[in-house]
Amino acid sequence: MTNIVVLISGSGTNLQALIDAQEKGVLHANIAAVISNRPGAFGLERARLAGIPTEVIDHTGFESREHFDQALQERIDAYQPTLVVLAGFMRILTEGFTRHFLGRMLNIHPSLLPKYQGLHTHQRAIEAGDSEHGVTVHFVTPELDGGPNAIQAIVPILPDDTADSLARRVQAQEHIIYPLAVSWFAEGRLRMDNDTCVLDGKVLPGSGYLLDTRP
Template sequence: MEKHELKPARVVILISGGGTNLQTIIDQQEAGKLPITICAVISNRDDVQGIQRAQKHNIPVIVLEHNQFPSRESFDGRLQDIIDSQNPDIVVLAGFMRILTPDFTRHYEGKMINIHPSLLPHYQGLHTHRRVLEAGDLKHGATVHFVTAQLDGGPAIIQSSIEVEKSDSEESLKEKVLRQEHKIFPLAIRWLAEKRVVMREEKAFLDGEELAVGGVQFDKNEI
């Protein structure tokens, strides 16, 4: 019997900045490592490098500036309309610096993922590198997780850890964590596109197995 191949997943990517994770996703898609089609890149700022990265690869870009809307709800409502017009299978937050409303996150529950620069559930929110240094932690890292109404609180899919050295600064930690982000973000997107990872009842499952609180540990598994 002939094996039926999955159609490439339709992906919309949201950004607010330089777009290094966006670039990694584009590169892996163009190299045939990700079974996806990037339908659109949406930015809430018109002056960021991520826009140029998308345009260089002929990916449609939509700029929706949040400061042009009277409320968070009105911005999210318009953003939702734009995303839905692309009929995406997956919505990727790649450095999208907005707190999203509960109605918006519920609308995309199970198909929207984010990457966060900490070993969640530790250090939700901003300034994670500074907080790790202030706490004297020996480990730091990045987590890809499903997005829910709880800020950085959705179930984790995959994490990657780094050692924190005495010589580390916020900037050096940022660079080291970003390198890990570039490894695990495309992998999580591939799992989602291949329907290997799903979210059910506020929990993440990979190949039918419920994942632990931190998700798959990239630094402890051969993937």
């Protein structure tokens, strides 16, 4: 079975979605370890309750981003994972780190990439007057939030939406599409080919596979 290592920084809701999918037998992968850069991350407790090994590598103890990434890379490699999953890992990764795991590292980002890279995506979508928003699972490349998209879920923006209400609906879709994308990879159905995603032997469009939750 495919081994994965999950990286977190916070509460770990997407980690919990992966754990739940694994326990239900719908995630055909083994979560070998959960690693956090923050000692107090609640996601570590989620992992412990599920019997998953945890590690903390506190980024504040390193003199540079490069030194931290090198230490993190060594700990990940110790588990010999086929896939690294970023689940709310709030670090900008160095080019050397991303190239080491190129084609075998996924991230989830709360926008319809390439729109709204970076932070505060829900508020930015509302302020721009967009009618739709969503979430993207993509392969990680040296460009921030710039790797090829594997799957997107589209969420309508309602007239009375706030950033918080929109975020809740987007997060519900995160918990659906992330286990799905990880399962596709673990089953050998999803791969990165140069700057594209290939699913079941077919090159996906730039948006990736679309899951549309609009009425």
